[in-house]
Amino acid sequence: MSETMIDAEIVSAENDKALSALQPDYEALGEHLDRRGVDINAIKNKVAGYGVAIPSWGVGTGGTRFARFPGKGEPRHIYDKMEDCAVIHQLTCATPSVSLHIPWDKVEDISELKAKGNALGLTFDAMNSNTFQDQVDQEHSYKYGSLSHANKATRQQAINHNIECIEYGKALGSKALTVWVGDGSNFPGQVNFTRQFERYLDAMKSVYKALPDDWRIFTEHKIFEPAFYSTVVQDWGTNYLIATELGEKAHCLVDLGHHAPTVNIEMIVARLIQFGKLGGFHFNDSKYGDDDLDTGLIDPYRLFLVFNELVDAENRDVEGFDPAHMLDQSHNVTDPIESLMQSAMEVQRAYALALIVDRKKLETYQEDNDALMASNTLKSAFRTDVEPILAMARLESGGSVNPIATYRTSNYRQKVSAIRPEIAPGSSGIV
């Protein structure tokens, strides 16, 4: 039995209050779905088995490059972050794993951190390396790049760091390394595109060699920022080339915010699935660029369409299909725990909605070139309120019917604020 961060009695008292509405809502939805040929319990069981990883950095207040406005009771270190992640999982039952970032989450004693995870009922998802900023006492600067840097010693330092992340992850039971680099250029002519990409591929091959057999490596593309003229891994095409060049353990990671606003992300997802190279996701939402807004906040339909592709692949039993799911967003104006709970539930909702799409009908309409009815088939799933399914799945898994309300009732933030010191304002932004 794992430690619980929030008193189980608070959770069950809140659930008792909610049950009188949830029960009839669930039954009514069950009848409605039954008329559409959908078994509500089957959907609920799938939703209950779904998990999305929390990034350790997500539980701290984010920021922009202008400023960061820390909240009260900010986590001081990875142990505090793990406890915040445990709150999210206790109430939503949707976030069983944590994705660490090195060196931000470095500890002296890895076995102690692993034991903390065990005690809290959390496992360790993909490891994330960091060669997009310099650390104190670092010999070579990443100002002009890391894995693609013109200087061999700088590239080697970045390779060594990634290998260190793998070693760290091995001790924690992680099975994947995610590599995102800020490498690129700000001026036309600043770099030679070809030579820079050759250096990157060469360095990544050294990292790939250090991967254990049962690990995967995910490369994450991003169209812009911090480099504003070109980035080395700018889009899914380049990302696909990398995964192909490296080998079968290499896959592409799709961060929803890392595309131009009009890009058809669900189609990219379909293509990567088709060619066996979809590694996973960083979920978030955006309106203008890489805004790192909360998942499902701006365009929940797009999130649903992404999941529509995933469920399609799941139903077709696509060989080797096992994408990693993680949230990656920046919480500037909300309590990060609340945002992450909300976002985990939004991802779950998109999954539930995609599960109730009538795929037989959809295929028939597609074959008949009936564009309107094909679209309506997706829309009729998307318009369904599946909240009772999500709430019932949480309840039956021992979580909370209303995670945010329960969290507020528990006064968790006030309690940790009494222990964790306030962070002075004026600290620079992290994203």
Ligand SMILES: [Mn+2]
């Ligand atoms: Mn990301």
